Amino acid sequence: MMSERPPLSVDADTESCRKALAFNNQTLSYIARGAPLAQLLDRIARGFSASYPERALAIFLFDRHKRRMSVGAAPSLLPAFLADLVELDGLEPDTLPFWNGLSALAARHGCRLLEVLPLRSFAGELAGVLTVCTPVDAPADASHLEQAYRDTVGAAVSMAMLSIERALVPSHAQVSTEPPDEANERMALAIEGSGTGIWDRNAVTGEIYYSRGWKAILGYEDWELSSHLEDAYLRIHPDDLPYVQETIRQHFASRSDTYQVEHRIRCRDGSYKWISSRGKVVARDDQGNALRMIGTTTDITEVRQLNEKLAKSSRMLDYLTSEIPGMVFQFRVPPGGRGYFTYVSEGARETLGLSPQQLLENPTIVDTMIHPEDLPRYEAARQMATATGSHWMLEFRVIVSGQGVRWLRGQARPRRLEDGTTLWHGFISDISQSKAFELELREYALTDYLTQLPNRRCFMQRLQEEHSRIQRGVCDTAAVLMCDLDHFKRINDSLGHAVGDQVLKHFAQVLQRQLRKSDAAGRLGGEEFAVILSGANLQAAAEFAMRLQASCASQPLLHEGKKVEVTLSIGISLMQVDSGSQEQVLRASDDALYRAKEKGRNRVEFAPFADP
Structure with a gap:
């Protein structure tokens, strides 16, 4: 059952919409300052109820290791309802048995479910569920189809996912005395070790969250930079801004599968860097309007400078910098044992022609792909880096089945654990195009x-x-x-x-x-x-x-x-x-x-x- 609330107007007028938008912006500000997760989720739930008092929004968190749900925020639901959540233990939240069980549980307590929406982390893992319910005896209406209501629900989902993500990923959160979850630590360290930054944009409010690695690219500390879209656009070079905005509009309108741009951006010291940003809309409403967009940013300044030295023509610049594929990974080497991957990004398909799952299941497959002429050098560099704990950096060739030879550049940093295990966090990129041009120049120099x-x-x-x-x-x-x-x-x-x-x-x-x-x-x-x-x-x-x-x-x-x-x-x-x-x-x-x-x-x- 839902707890009693004083009756309020059901219709959302312009003033209530303005207040809801202001509340959303304030909540994003709390997120950026690192407020506790429970406080953030409670604000989201109460803010929704302020606009729609006849409905109750609840956020439940999912512990994938214990396979059980816990209450994140449910200020409008009675304790008896929440206590019976144990009946859903063991069920995956994005499966039909869970939804049927939750619906039956709500009905038993006098509620009817209107929304059951999954909440996912940056890694795509299910982190929780957002629900909206109303009393079973409430008169049926079509207000859930109104655009203002759908936008409010979408904003609540986006802010809830952002709040959960900030609490989960150590590199994005405030310092905690509790040890981070191993899977989230693995992802955060792998991304940070690769020099890649992450951004998360709320398409409804225009707020953007930046990871610590993203801010570091521009020379900012973790607590610096605002989350306002207007400030983000001011950092983009004026000559590049129209192109960036048009590319975003095209992706928001579903005219492109992904958002990919290369442009100049102003750093903290006033200088400009070239960056490559790649992202995708991960949540849309029923009308297809974008709600949330997540992406990565990489510093490509050195690559741009190399292009200018190698050739002046725009054709050659495009040839070298049209795309920079890469694979983020974590590789664990136990004492006296064989190493294995514990995290591999989707970039493995571009660099090695393999799925992340193939590398996780069979890590030795990489060794079989190394070009025979480069294998001794590859082994020697890896052994040297392992023995000395130094930064591993190597250019080598691989033979990709059905696609021929590729040149790759590998970079990784080791981290020695207390039990003697070595963790490698690194990045592998495809440099075949630049290598081909380098060999061509070498040939011209000798002919x-x-x-x-x-x-x-x-x-x-x-x-x-x-x-x-x-x-x-x-x-x-x-x-x-x-x-x-x-x-x-x-x-x-x-x-x-x-x-x-x-x-x-x-x-x-x-x-x-x-x-x-x-x-x-x-x-x-x-x-x-x-x-x-x-x-x-x-x-x-x-x-x-x-x-x-x-x-x-x-x-x-x-x-x-x-x-x-x-x-x-x-x-x-x-x-x-x-x-x-x-x-x-x-x-x-x-x-x-x-x-x-x-x-x-x-x-x-x-x-x-x-x-x-």
Whole structure:
């Protein structure tokens, strides 16, 4: 039964709506200041009854470990009703048996249930139930369909969930002398360790709750920042504000599945940071209007700065920063035992192509995905971090079934417990796109743009490698050839530099067709090219040189229907164990080339110490 209340007007006029909104704003202020949970829930229930005195709002909390309900706030229900809640112990609150049992219990005490709404935490776990009931003998009406009533119920649900969440998650609440629930501690530490901030927006009142990690991104302490939407918009860079507001409007109107933006935001010291915010409306009323929206924020300032250094074009910026997927996790390693995941976020699907449940059930599956070439480095980094308790940070490759190779960046911090267990709280992100661009830039740095042959720097690295192989006894000899296109200046002067460039490209193609897989060639500058014939002696080098000269003569470049004939001078030296450094060998072949040009060009000469 409901306790007796003095009769009030049932109709909610404009003044009562204004008072209800003011009460909601005041309650949010209490939440932000960290008022006790019981006090917050009682205010929500009494505030509802002030607007709708003929109905009773009650909030029940669910202990998922004990599988029982307890009273959070029920100022309008009689104690006998509340005492009989034990009949529902063992039932899950979001199941039909629970609802039927609660309905029967209410009827036995002279009440009729109008609303039974679940209350969930940030992690999606059921934390309680909000109910609205009326006396069974109360006349039926349609006021529960009115927009003002639905908005009031929605606001009550949103504030109740926010109050419960603030009490549950340690990183969002005031310091408590009681040990936090293990599951909530796990989630809070994993999120905080990843450098991710959380925000919770009441779409009805416009109030926004920020986690401690969110405030830390901007340099604020936990007790700073207001929860007003107007203040939040003032922090957004003016150039980005219209885009952010329009994206929110589109999501509120159900025109997008999720809310995703990247924009600049002002920090406590007045500077701006780039952040990536991703969220989703998690509660709507019967008409589809948004009630509550939850999301995360990540600092992407460094990524933006890297984009500016790598490329100026907007296409390349979009390529690198279109999305930053990531996986928040907690990994527990008991003393002398194998490690296992105790928390994995949904980002596992984006980074590893696996569901969180797969990783929780089989933690060793990650080791089987590590690229074979990176596995030793991955194991060594993990063992070093475990032994020293240092911050683990590593870039490595994984092979995702059906999707190929991905580059990941892992970061985690260890926490040693009293029993010797090590808890890792960290974050793994997909950096495949930026890695691909990095490798592309590296390739450009080692390749001659015109001929697509290795440039001088790359060729000298290859020459050093060949010299090391000979010194280690992998092979006995290697021939080094210096090649020069005869009278190339005449071509540039008579036909123009564009034709000269075509001649160089044409010769590079002729040269590449003569090389074996073990050989190497490069353009050292101008019309000079160098060749390494791995394992070749002087006889083999001479035969190669003559074939190359013959190919140049038989395959001239055609320009405007005319042949552009080019001859080739070649100097050869031999690299052996006792032939000095690679620079000396290259200089010897260059000296031989100089003699070939002095003796009339279009000929082959050998280094003095390397007569054929």
